[in-house]
Amino acid sequence: xxxxxxxxxxxxxxxxxxxxxxxxxxxxxxxxxxxxxxxxxxxxxxxxxxxxxxxxxxxxxxxxxxxxxxxxxxxxxxxxxxxxxxxxxxxxxxxxxxxxxxxxxxxxxxxxxxxxxxxxxxxxxxxxxxxxxxxxxxxxxxxxxxxxxxxxxxx
Amino acid sequence: xxxxxxxxxxxxxxxxxxxxxxxxxxxxxxxxxxxxxxxxxxxxxxxxxxxxxxxxxxxxxxxxxxxxxxxxxxxxxxxxxxxxxxxxxxxxxxxxxxxxxxxxxxxxxxxxxxxxxxxxxxxxxxxxxxxxxxxxxxxxxxxxxxxxxxxxxxxxxxxxxxxxxxxxxxxxxxxxxxxxxxxxxxxxxxxxxxxxxxxxxxxxxxxxxxxxxxxxxxxxxxxxxxxxxxxxxxxxxxxxxxxxxxxxxxxxxxxxxxxxxxxxxxxxxxxxxxxxxxxxxxxxxxxxxxxxxxxxxxxxxxxxxxxxxxxxxxxxxxxxxxxxxxxxxxxxxxxxxxxxxxxxxxxxxxxxxxxxxxxxxxxxxxxxxxxxxxxxxxxxxxxxxxxxxxxxxxxxxxxxxxxxxxxxxxxxxxxxxxxxxxxxxxxxxxxxxxxxxxxxxxxxxxxxxxxxxxxxxxxxxxxxxxxxxxxxxxxxxxxxxxxxxxxxxxxxxxxxxxxxxxxxxxxxxxxxxxxxxxxxxxxxxxxxxxxxxxxxxxxxxxxxxxxxxxxxxxxxxxxxxxxxxxxxxxxxxxxxxxxxxxxxxxxxxxxxxxxxxxxxxxxxxxxxxxxxxxxxxxxxxxxxxxxxxxxxxxxxxxxxxxxxxxxxxxxxxxxxxxxxxxxxxxxxxxxxxxxxxxxxxxxxxxxxxxxxxxxxxxxxxxxxxxxxxxxxxxxxxxxxxxxxxxxxxxxxxxxxxxxxxxxxxxxxxxxxxxxxxxxxxxxxxxxxxxxxxxxxxxxxxxxxxxxxxxxx
Numbered sequence: 001x002x003x004x005x006x007x008x009x010x011x012x013x014x015x016x017x018x019x020x021x022x023x024x025x026x027x028x029x030x031x032x033x034x035x036x037x038x039x040x041x042x043x044x045x046x047x048x049x050x051x052x053x054x055x056x057x058x059x060x061x062x063x064x065x066x067x068x069x070x071x072x073x074x075x076x077x078x079x080x081x082x083x084x085x086x087x088x089x090x091x092x093x094x095x096x097x098x099x100x101x102x103x104x105x106x107x108x109x110x111x112x113x114x115x116x117x118x119x120x121x122x123x124x125x126x127x128x129x130x131x132x133x134x135x136x137x138x139x140x141x142x143x144x145x146x147x148x149x150x151x152x153x154x155x
Numbered sequence: 156x157x158x159x160x161x162x163x164x165x166x167x168x169x170x171x172x173x174x175x176x177x178x179x180x181x182x183x184x185x186x187x188x189x190x191x192x193x194x195x196x197x198x199x200x201x202x203x204x205x206x207x208x209x210x211x212x213x214x215x216x217x218x219x220x221x222x223x224x225x226x227x228x229x230x231x232x233x234x235x236x237x238x239x240x241x242x243x244x245x246x247x248x249x250x251x252x253x254x255x256x257x258x259x260x261x262x263x264x265x266x267x268x269x270x271x272x273x274x275x276x277x278x279x280x281x282x283x284x285x286x287x288x289x290x291x292x293x294x295x296x297x298x299x300x301x302x303x304x305x306x307x308x309x310x311x312x313x314x315x316x317x318x319x320x321x322x323x324x325x326x327x328x329x330x331x332x333x334x335x336x337x338x339x340x341x342x343x344x345x346x347x348x349x350x351x352x353x354x355x356x357x358x359x360x361x362x363x364x365x366x367x368x369x370x371x372x373x374x375x376x377x378x379x380x381x382x383x384x385x386x387x388x389x390x391x392x393x394x395x396x397x398x399x400x401x402x403x404x405x406x407x408x409x410x411x412x413x414x415x416x417x418x419x420x421x422x423x424x425x426x427x428x429x430x431x432x433x434x435x436x437x438x439x440x441x442x443x444x445x446x447x448x449x450x451x452x453x454x455x456x457x458x459x460x461x462x463x464x465x466x467x468x469x470x471x472x473x474x475x476x477x478x479x480x481x482x483x484x485x486x487x488x489x490x491x492x493x494x495x496x497x498x499x500x501x502x503x504x505x506x507x508x509x510x511x512x513x514x515x516x517x518x519x520x521x522x523x524x525x526x527x528x529x530x531x532x533x534x535x536x537x538x539x540x541x542x543x544x545x546x547x548x549x550x551x552x553x554x555x556x557x558x559x560x561x562x563x564x565x566x567x568x569x570x571x572x573x574x575x576x577x578x579x580x581x582x583x584x585x586x587x588x589x590x591x592x593x594x595x596x597x598x599x600x601x602x603x604x605x606x607x608x609x610x611x612x613x614x615x616x617x618x619x620x621x622x623x624x625x626x627x628x629x630x631x632x633x634x635x636x637x638x639x640x641x642x643x644x645x646x647x648x649x650x651x652x653x654x655x656x657x658x659x660x661x662x663x664x665x666x667x668x669x670x671x672x673x674x675x676x677x678x679x680x681x682x683x684x685x686x687x688x689x690x691x692x693x694x695x696x697x698x699x700x701x702x703x704x705x706x707x708x709x710x711x712x713x714x715x716x717x718x719x720x721x722x723x724x725x726x727x728x729x730x731x732x733x734x735x736x737x738x739x740x741x742x743x744x745x746x747x748x749x750x751x752x753x754x755x756x757x758x759x760x761x762x763x764x765x766x767x768x769x770x771x772x773x774x775x776x777x778x779x780x781x782x783x784x785x786x787x788x789x790x791x792x793x794x795x796x797x798x799x800x801x802x803x804x805x806x807x808x809x810x811x812x813x814x815x816x817x818x819x820x821x822x823x824x825x826x827x828x829x830x831x832x833x834x835x836x837x838x839x840x841x842x843x844x845x846x847x848x849x850x851x852x853x854x855x856x857x858x859x860x861x862x863x864x865x866x867x868x869x870x871x872x873x874x875x876x877x878x879x880x881x882x883x884x885x886x887x888x889x890x891x892x893x894x895x896x897x898x899x900x901x902x903x904x905x906x907x908x909x910x911x912x913x914x915x916x917x918x919x920x921x922x923x924x925x926x927x928x929x930x931x932x933x934x935x936x937x938x939x940x941x942x943x944x945x946x947x
Contacts, residue, residue: 036176045867076176089174100659101173102388139840
């Protein structure tokens with residue numbers, strides 16, 4: 001059965017008929033061709049599909065899209081402005097926080113959520129907040145360094 | 156020539172696109188009319204398929220076709236030529252027995268459940284010992300034995316070594332299955348075109364070997380196979396082999412005439428992907444009273460599962476650690492690689508080295524203890540040295556092992572202030588704090604609390620381990636070569652086409668730095684193409700920490716060739732000799748004549764646009780001066796350079812729960828010369844994350860051939876909150892054979908970690924952990940055992 005819903009994604013209203021069984025991640029990737037959110041586990045364990053829904057970071061693989069009619073959704077594609085990377089994205093690039101990059105969009109979104117909530121986290125707070133985002137390449141060191149540098153700059 | 160770009164912390168060229176979410180990974184490939192394939196795995200670990208009825212599946216709307224063993228080409232494939240796409244005899248629970256192609260993956264999945272299969276059960280063999288026992292059922296009858304291969308290496312005279320020993324130690328070790336856990340699961344898209352040519356969008360690490368493997372598996376010419384590598388969401392050795400799902404996707408595309416995508420779920424990745432071989436190891440080692448090593452004797456039994464892969468060659472590396480890490484006059488190493496009905500195993504970062512470094516470095520610690528020697532001094536006095544040859548035939552050029560040990564010892568001094576404030580080794584001159592250790596990059600700042608604030612059930616300890624790893628390629632195939640071309644276009648832009656592959660490690664950027672440096676252009680003026688077998692020259696694959704050294708040398712040679720062509724034309728245009736020219740800032744300038752120069756762009760245009768004109772196109776092929784090891788003695792110089800490293804772990808052990816917390820991991824690595832220190836640190840820090848998991852949390856729990864924890868909740872990776880302070884220290888030794896002195900570093904970050912932690916646990920609570928991972932249960936059991944022994 002298909003349901004008509006509207007998702008406000010990165011500022012655009014997207015009206016779409018969806019299969020009620022589909023996750024938000026399915027809709028983003030397969031219906032809207034927003035491939036930045038990645039499917040690493042489909043069970044909410046890895047964080048690669050993290051997007052921000054109504055201001056809250058969520059693992060989009062665990063949300064039924066049909067439940068979010070009218071929601072405001074921010075994905076990694078909505079982070080850059082006027083062709084310029086968001087400071088979080090830039091810091092991850094410059095500090096070496098990206099290797100294979102598959103986890104990166106999830107980190108970008110969860111770091112944004114962290115800094116929105118707590119603009120001056122301690123390193124321990126940042127590490128605890130990001131514990132749901134798995135990375136197999138970097139050992140997290142340079143990702144955390146990037147977070148701390150963005151927090152510093154926004155002073 | 157200035158070192159403007161070499162040694163700079165250049166951000167990865169591919170990072171901005173990855174940060175923006177615009178990079179196209181294997182999972183993102185979508186083609187017009189693309190269909191979806193799913194695979195049916197065997198219900199039993201060892202069984203003959205006696206009947207299969209696919210009619211109900213075929214009738215499901217949306218199903219395009221069902222493939223079964225009848226669709227197999229007649230050829231076998233894989234490293235041991237023991238595999239087929241679909242099996243009529245299943246030898247493990249991951250054996251593919253049928254496949255469905257449908258318009259979407261859900262329909263394909265549903266169709267799998269409609270396939271009816273009748274099995275005739277065969278006896279299961281889940282232990283290598285049982286597989287080798289007299290009269291055991293043959294898992295591959297055509298192989299005549301369940302022993303796929305026995306490695307038997309020795310040098311010197313063990314009896315002599317033993318007789319010269321003042322101390323001898325022996326230990327048995329048990330090593331677990333672990334998984335690569337690439338964040339992107341396995342995926343492939345296959346398409347046959349109207350010429351019957353196959354294009355495969357793949358995340359492989361070995362595009363050219365895969366081209367050959369697929370041609371064998373499918374019975375089509377290799378020239379009809381094109382591999383396009385997408386961005387790779389993690390590799391770590393997973394992509395070093397052909398796997399059945401790849402020819403299966405190709406067969407699906409051929410049968411339907413449409414492109415077909417096969418993508419693994421996370422559970423499927425754990426169940427059907429390769430794992431690191433579990434092993435049982437017995438090791439003996441000895442030393443003289445003065446601390447000189449006398450001998451080592453290791454024997455290993457590896458469970459390789461139901462099919463052979465390149466992972467079966469990992470004993471070559473375990474052998475290298477046993478025979479050549481430190482100076483060992485007498486050594487023996489044997490390994491049996493045994494077929495069972497367990498999981499398939501494969502190559503994984505370190506390729507045997509995390510295993511062997513764990514057991515060798517644990518015994519090094521026991522020897523130091525038996526000799527009452529300082530563990531660092533004991534290691535330094537036996538360390539490998541520059542310009543030497545090991546009895547195994549490894550020709551060591553540059554070697555910074557001693558310096559690596561000294562660097563982590565300096566870091567240990569500050570750890571000791573926490574661990575043993577009363578007996579710090581080098582604190583006479585005042586308190587040595589971390590930030591004062593020269594050149595140490597501290598990448599976290601969660602400082603351990605002082606020793607005297609710890610409750611009594613928390614015990615602190617420190618431990619050391621070193622590592623030796625190939626750093627100048629590894630000749631395990633007849634060529635260890637890589638090709639490259641460098642083109643300079645009429646805008647002065649440079650395109651490097653390299654055979655090697657970017658798998659996230661940053662090779663693309665390091666190679667661009669090498670070419671930009673050689674041609675005197677900015678890094679922004681370089682484009683790297685490295686993903687299409689129809690375009691790029693041959694390369695054996697991205698493995699064995701070889702890319703910076705091998706592909707770096709090839710790129711350098713191609714850039715020098717291009718520079719020679721540039722200078723040839725520039726010399727004519729400027730009316731000077733070639734030897735008067737140099738290249739920098741996009742210009743060719745005449746030395747000693749200020750202002751006399753010509754831009755690269757002008758040189759290219761003047762060279763192109765004339766009668767009999769030429770392009771600027773340099774080529775390079777680099778195959779290192781190394782040997783395949785002798786097939787009987789296993790001796791030979793497998794690599795053109797060797798990397799070294801040492802780690803110091805500082806741990807806390809909770810004696811009430813058995814939980815081990817690593818507070819600090821100091822890592823020093825001899826990388827020759829760091830082309831890009833930020834990328835080098837990234838390799839070490841990421842390697843450490845895997846090493847920490849191998850040491851403490853990661854294990855595929857396998858019972859009767861079945862993985863019981865195929866998800867990321869129950870298979871525990873280290874998270875950002877679990878990580879200790881990682882201190883990295885780059886030791887530069889400038890290797891004579893490396894591009895700008897560089898050696899490989901990709902695997903060393905995680906190889907000594909488990910041993911360093913095990914040694915630190917011993918230092919803390921006096922128990923020797925010999926089984927990985929060192930879980931709270933196992934630590935607690937070891938503490939109980941120690942207490943029991945103390946009471947007797």
